[in-house]
Amino acid sequence: MSAAGSGAGPEGPVAKLIEIAEKPTFGQRLISWASRPPGRLYIPACAVVAAAVLFEDSVPAGHLPTFAFALGGGLLLAGMGALRMGIALAVARPMIRNYWLRWLSAPLIAAAAIGLAVADVPLQARVQASADDLVALGATTNDSTSIPLGGERTGLYSLNSVTVAEEVVHFEVEGAGLFYPAGLAHSPEEIPEGVFVPGQGARVYEHVDGDWYVWVEH
Template sequence: MLVVAGWHLFALSWLIVLGVVLVRRGRLAALRRNWTFCAVPPLVVVLVGSLVYVGAPVRMRFELSRGSLDHFAKTVSEGTPPGKRRWIGLYPVKYLEGSSRAFGFMIEDTGMFGSYGFAWSPDGEPDIDAPGYYSHFDGPWYFWIDD
């Protein structure tokens, strides 16, 4: 919520500066000379919004953590108990559930209205005995959403 408020404050201040420039005499010529000053902020907002909309931050964090996630999945599938992990890759672990056939973990501090995490199951949708539902993400990995 703070990020949304920050973006709104950023947009409002940009609009005020643009309005002042357009209202004052002689400022229109300055605006033409320094058009990048007014063009860059909206382009940054559109670029960041587009990247968030298509899920680029989620995908990048997952790919950066992929080695640790796959290694952890391999050790759990070989029968090693998951134990008490604090981090898997770039994800702070809230808790783990599962068995050697499938497991899932919730990510700490993921939202106000529910918990989110990942589940690993090479044989289709996970059959973890925990509340929530699953959405396929990549390979044997699923999003685990707990309302």
């Protein structure tokens, strides 16, 4: 009994000290968070957003849900990174020097994704990988004919329809276009870019590579 009593005695004061101990303020928690290098969640999150950017660029004229996700996620991660870097520069410079590779990972991932997207590398690569299948499909379509496909997979794209007009084959890609229908066009002849082309309705074209163009219907 005495042993039990002596063991229970110190726990009372210790428990009270823990209860009355000052809890970290929001600022202290923020400094503690920023003093640690980017870890297992932040860097993979940056990679996920970068992958979304590359996928969105591979869709003709963009893909609205992916664009919204990449924009929102990118802004959130950029804001978190800037805040973290600012606090770390103020109170934890040695942490930046010791873990410099982690601190550089997110900007490098972002720069690589943006650079590839600006150069249209994802779009060109996806079009080239799908070119043979798309050309074969277009060869089965007659002039001035539109064939609904209902999301049928051709190459690396799901298509809503294929249409031939004035020897230009138009493939409407499912989900393509931020605000207007869009897709790919294949033409052996050069198509003027950025203007309405006679005989092609309200479509505007942008060159991708070789005989391939992106079209957007306005």
